[in-house]
Amino acid sequence: MAARNKPNERDEDLSKPSGKVDWEALARTSDFKGLVKAKILFVVPAFLFFVTYYFLLPILVGFAPEFMSTPVFGKVNLAYLFALSQFFMAWAIAGLYVRKAAQFDRQAEEVLKHHHLKKGGK
Numbered sequence: 001m002a003a004r005n006k007p008n009e010r011d012e013d014l015s016k017p018s019g020k021v022d023w024e025a026l027a028r029t030s031d032f033k034g035l036v037k038a039k040i041l042f043v044v045p046a047f048l049f050f051v052t053y054y055f056l057l058p059i060l061v062g063f064a065p066e067f068m069s070t071p072v073f074g075k076v077n078l079a080y081l082f083a084l085s086q087f088f089m090a091w092a093i094a095g096l097y098v099r100k101a102a103q104f105d106r107q108a109e110e111v112l113k114h115h116h117l118k119k120g121g122k
Contacts, residue, residue: 021112031111035104042100050093057082 026032061068061079068079 026111029111031114035107035111038107039104042097046093046097050089053089054086057086 057079060082068077068082070078072078072081
């Protein structure tokens with residue numbers, strides 16, 4: 001536990017005697033913390049946007065029924081179109097996350113590669 005008191009966390013030996021990764025020590029590194037921060041900076045705003053967009057339909061239908069019942073074509077009104085748009089929005093956010101997750105995966109590989117090179121691996 002003396003490793004926690006070292007001033008430069010990048011200098012810690014992250015491997016246990018068995019040669020396996022010490023995940024607790026790795027979680028204390030600035031590289032890993034940067035990865036977690038990047039994920040939070042994407043996931044939290046995406047989640048808040050989606051929840052807001054999702055609950056906007058019942059709120060608008062409840063508080064502005066005249067507006068939401070405005071016909072667009074035939075018997076299809078704004079409420080129907082908004083409900084349909086939620087499917088597309090969910091797919092769009094999922095697509096964005098898949099692309100961003102690939103970046104997170106590359107960043108995680110770099111963190112682990114840095115750890116492997118640091119402990120003397122090739």
